[in-house]
Amino acid sequence: xxxxxxxxxxxxxxxxxxxxxxxxxxxxxxxxxxxxxxxxxxxxxxxxxxxxxxxxxxxxxxxxxxxxxxxxxxxxxxxxxxxxxxxxxxxxxxxxxxxxxxxxxxxxxxxxxxxxxxxxxxxxxxxxxxxxxxxxxxxxxxxxxxxxxxxxxxxxxxxxxxxxxxxxxxxxxxxxxxxxxxxxxxxxxxxxxxxxxxxxxxxxxxxxxxxxxxxxxxxxxxxxxxxxxxxxxxxxxxxxxxxxxxxxxxxxxxxxxxxxxxxxxxxxxxxxxxxxxxxxxxxxxxxxxxxxxxxxxxxxxxxxxxxxxxxxxxxxxxxxxxxxxxxxxxxxxxxxxxxxxxxxxxxxxxxxxxxxxxxxxxxxxxxxxxxxxxxxxxxxxxxxxxxxxxxxxxxxxxxxxxxxxxxxxxxxxxxxxxxxxxxxxxxxxxxxxxxxxxxxxxxxxxxxxxxxxxxxxxxxxxxxxxxxxxxxxxxxxxxxxxxxxxxxxxxxxxxxxxxxxxxxxxxxxxxxxxxxxxxxxxxxxxxxxxxxxxxxxxxxxxxxxxxxxxxxxxxxxxxxxxxxxxxxxxxxxxxxxxxxxxxxxxxxxxxxxxxxxxxxxxxxxxxxxxxxxxxxxxxxxxxxxxxxxxxxxxxxxxxxxxx
Amino acid sequence: xxxxxxxxxxxxxxxxxxxxxxxxxxxxxxxxxxxxxxxxxxxxxxxxxxxxxxxxxxxxxxxxxxxxxxxxxxxxxxxxxxxxxxxxxxxxxxxxxxxxxxxxxxxxxxxxxxxxxxxxxxxxxxxxxxxxxxxxxxxxxxxxxxxxxxxxxxxxxxxxxxxxxxxxxxxxxxxxxxxxxxxxxxxxxxxxxxxxxxxxxxxxxxx
Numbered sequence: 001x002x003x004x005x006x007x008x009x010x011x012x013x014x015x016x017x018x019x020x021x022x023x024x025x026x027x028x029x030x031x032x033x034x035x036x037x038x039x040x041x042x043x044x045x046x047x048x049x050x051x052x053x054x055x056x057x058x059x060x061x062x063x064x065x066x067x068x069x070x071x072x073x074x075x076x077x078x079x080x081x082x083x084x085x086x087x088x089x090x091x092x093x094x095x096x097x098x099x100x101x102x103x104x105x106x107x108x109x110x111x112x113x114x115x116x117x118x119x120x121x122x123x124x125x126x127x128x129x130x131x132x133x134x135x136x137x138x139x140x141x142x143x144x145x146x147x148x149x150x151x152x153x154x155x156x157x158x159x160x161x162x163x164x165x166x167x168x169x170x171x172x173x174x175x176x177x178x179x180x181x182x183x184x185x186x187x188x189x190x191x192x193x194x195x196x197x198x199x200x201x202x203x204x205x206x207x208x209x210x211x212x213x214x215x216x217x218x219x220x221x222x223x224x225x226x227x228x229x230x231x232x233x234x235x236x237x238x239x240x241x242x243x244x245x246x247x248x249x250x251x252x253x254x255x256x257x258x259x260x261x262x263x264x265x266x267x268x269x270x271x272x273x274x275x276x277x278x279x280x281x282x283x284x285x286x287x288x289x290x291x292x293x294x295x296x297x298x299x300x301x302x303x304x305x306x307x308x309x310x311x312x313x314x315x316x317x318x319x320x321x322x323x324x325x326x327x328x329x330x331x332x333x334x335x336x337x338x339x340x341x342x343x344x345x346x347x348x349x350x351x352x353x354x355x356x357x358x359x360x361x362x363x364x365x366x367x368x369x370x371x372x373x374x375x376x377x378x379x380x381x382x383x384x385x386x387x388x389x390x391x392x393x394x395x396x397x398x399x400x401x402x403x404x405x406x407x408x409x410x411x412x413x414x415x416x417x418x419x420x421x422x423x424x425x426x427x428x429x430x431x432x433x434x435x436x437x438x439x440x441x442x443x444x445x446x447x448x449x450x451x452x453x454x455x456x457x458x459x460x461x462x463x464x465x466x467x468x469x470x471x472x473x474x475x476x477x478x479x480x481x482x483x484x485x486x487x488x489x490x491x492x493x494x495x496x497x498x499x500x501x502x503x504x505x506x507x508x509x510x511x512x513x514x515x516x517x518x519x520x521x522x523x524x525x526x527x528x529x530x531x532x533x534x535x536x537x538x539x540x541x542x543x544x545x546x547x548x549x550x551x552x553x554x555x556x557x558x559x560x561x562x563x564x565x566x567x568x569x570x571x572x573x574x575x576x577x578x579x580x581x582x583x584x585x586x587x588x589x590x591x592x593x594x595x596x597x598x599x600x601x602x603x604x605x606x607x608x609x610x611x612x613x614x615x616x617x618x619x620x621x622x623x624x625x626x627x628x629x630x631x632x633x634x635x636x637x638x639x640x641x642x643x
Numbered sequence: 644x645x646x647x648x649x650x651x652x653x654x655x656x657x658x659x660x661x662x663x664x665x666x667x668x669x670x671x672x673x674x675x676x677x678x679x680x681x682x683x684x685x686x687x688x689x690x691x692x693x694x695x696x697x698x699x700x701x702x703x704x705x706x707x708x709x710x711x712x713x714x715x716x717x718x719x720x721x722x723x724x725x726x727x728x729x730x731x732x733x734x735x736x737x738x739x740x741x742x743x744x745x746x747x748x749x750x751x752x753x754x755x756x757x758x759x760x761x762x763x764x765x766x767x768x769x770x771x772x773x774x775x776x777x778x779x780x781x782x783x784x785x786x787x788x789x790x791x792x793x794x795x796x797x798x799x800x801x802x803x804x805x806x807x808x809x810x811x812x813x814x815x816x817x818x819x820x821x822x823x824x825x826x827x828x829x830x831x832x833x834x835x836x837x838x839x840x841x842x843x844x845x846x847x848x849x850x
Contacts, residue, residue: 481689482690488801490737521734522692523689
């Protein structure tokens with residue numbers, strides 16, 4: 001980048017954009033490979049290498065461009081490769097597929113059918129991304145550009161209009177005007193709190209004390225959620241541009257990007273973006289000749305869930321242990337080193353340039369009355385299509401799960417969906433038509449959180465899953481305040497007891513007592529929201545709690561202590577498979593003898609259940625185990641094996 | 644001259660200065676609010692939550708920690724109610740899980756005042772009593788007295804403990820302040836042996 005002249009006016013930026021665009025030929029074939037965490041884990045780097053080698057071999061090195069891009073969200077189908085100009089999207093690409101893609105698609109302009117997305121129900125294929133049902137119902141404002149941008153190349157972002165919102169803010173708008181636009185747009189905090197962003201900015205701007213700080217929160221630590229990191233990995237400049245605009249509006253000259261150390265690609269992406277923006281004169285002293293100075297530092301978080309909480313995050317930036325502190329005086333007024341500090345999630349910051357460019361009215365028209373714009377969800381669990389989903393606020397849970405998610409895996413029955421990460425509540429079927437926005441989710445005992453969405457089917461035990469999340473939060477609690485630390489300790493014991501068949505009659509009442517105290521008086525949101533999974537499980541699935549405690553029965557047959565494995569003598573073919581594989585030798589019987597399980601020895605590992613080809617192994621819960629067949633019972637032969 | 648703020652605490656009108664906390668305002672009005680992790684002159688810490696009170700503002704009520712919440716004009720504060728009492732009782736019962744029943748000081752007095760059953764949760768989660776509720780007063784008081792702290796927290800969540808950092812033990816001036824502020828009587832005397840477990844012992848699970 002050494003040849004770049006510093007951009008010193010909005011005209012320079014426009015000129016540079018024209019130059020970049022002029023250099024590019026839209027008709028030139030190019031290949032883009034996703035190199036985000038998911039695709040890389042599935043082998044995208046090797047696919048990349050294979051393309052380089054194959055293009056070299058075929059002498060096409062200069063004719064075909066290869067580009068590394070960010071995440072498009074459909075990670076389970078990775079590695080993803082898109083071939084331009086046809087925009088053909090290939091999924092689950094392996095290095096062996098590369099020669100065929102090069103010779104067939106790039107040279108002969110034909111499609112490699114087997115690498116296209118195939119709908120598992122209709123069998124139809126889709127060539128373009130937007131034809132895949134997973135994408136058809138999405139509205140991708142923030143994630144759209146991930147496919148077009150090499151996150152390590154600022155020119156890609158500039159070519160798409162990047163940094164023009166910054167130019168507009170600095171040269172055509174006053175700071176007050178910028179805040180006014182954000183307020184008019186009704187942008188609310190994407191980290192999950194849903195606090196009006198414009199109001200927060202104004203509070204920090206008007207607060208006494210200098211210097212002021214602006215901070216990006218990219219500490220995402222929810223199990224199964226990856227939207228914040230994907231945005232940071234795939235389009236770091238959008239976050240950075242939003243942050244600089246925020247700094248200008250608020251009157252801050254220093255910003256922090258708090259990003260998890262465990263997200264190495266995100267750390268690298270944003271660090272590169274900052275360096276490049278500085279080289280181009282879009283960050284640092286006298287940005288674009290406007291006289292506005294702004295610096296950004298990356299703070300790598302050590303990976304504590306609680307550090308995503310604003311006051312804990314700021315304490316961590318100060319160099320102390322990331323523990324929350326009382327926030328009755330908002331961090332917007334008294335934050336890092338007690339100075340006014342405005343913290344927003346990376347998705348919130350990345351939305352800012354869009355609002356500045358396209359206007360508050362445009363943004364307000366997307367979504368619902370109370371919650372404007374789009375939200376990125378990490379749709380995971382027992383749905384057919386898992387991944388990152390960006391949708392307008394107000395979409396129903398049913399559309400999200402069935403239209404985009406493609407319904408429940410394996411034709412199973414839906415049981416609940418947990419929104420908002422580990423401290424979100426479980427929402428049952430009766431609320432599936434709920435429009436998803438900040439206020440509606442809270443009404444049913446859950447929350448938006450930062451956009452986690454875990455779909456749960458009938459094979460999941462609702463007591464066990466509440467136990468899982470309580471144990472997660474117990475691990476992550478900082479231990480500072482009594483209700484959260486001790487409340488979670490006792491709740492964890494109670495839930496583990498119930499799952500182990502040691503539940504007591506008073507346990508549901510005790511759980512409610514503790515949860516109420518935690519929710520009312522815990523020091524930070526980790527403690528107050530930790531009760532959501534417990535209370536919604538208790539509220540909507542009370543029958544399962546009662547069965548566990550009263551009848552010692554787990555209807556989903558998940559809780560080990562409450563189930564027994566049993567071999568149906570009518571079905572067993574005495575194939576010896578389970579008998580040989582049982583790790584503790586609990587399966588009895590022998591060749592030509594129906595097998596049975598010695599319950600005393602059985603450790604309930606489920607190996608026999610998984611292995612049986614004849615559906616003879618059953619899980620029983622809360623019912624008597626039929627007696628074992630007499631020794632030497634011959635199997636009732638089926639005509640054909642395996643049916 | 645600081646702004647005068649008028650609010651109601653348990654139906655009593657109280658005039659306070661801007662910047663005061665509800666706890667300080669209540670004290671001024673002669674209303675007592677229980678505390679465990681609070682100490683005059685130390686920064687409010689907000690960890691024990693025993694000072695929780697109900698506040699009403701523009702028709703909406705919520706529960707806040709009195710030690711940290713700043714006074715506001717027109718606020719209506721209620722320091723006792725069946726709901727508050729139940730919360731305080733539960734907090735004390737929760738605190739006993741770690742502390743064990745053999746505690747003295749303020750903690751014991753509060754337990755009897757709020758009719759808390761020290762063994763309610765303790766029996767469910769048996770653990771070696773520490774006599775400590777991690778209020779952090781000793782740690783914060785030590786910093787104040789010695790410009791540094793010979794003691795501090797180690798571990799996170801339920802593994803959090805107060806320990807003496809061996810390399811900092813020289814800081815201990817035997818000032819006895821930690822002993823004086825302890826609300827559970829854990830720090831019973833300051834003798835030649837430090838009253839806190841050594842960090843090595845804690846890490847090795849010996850204490």
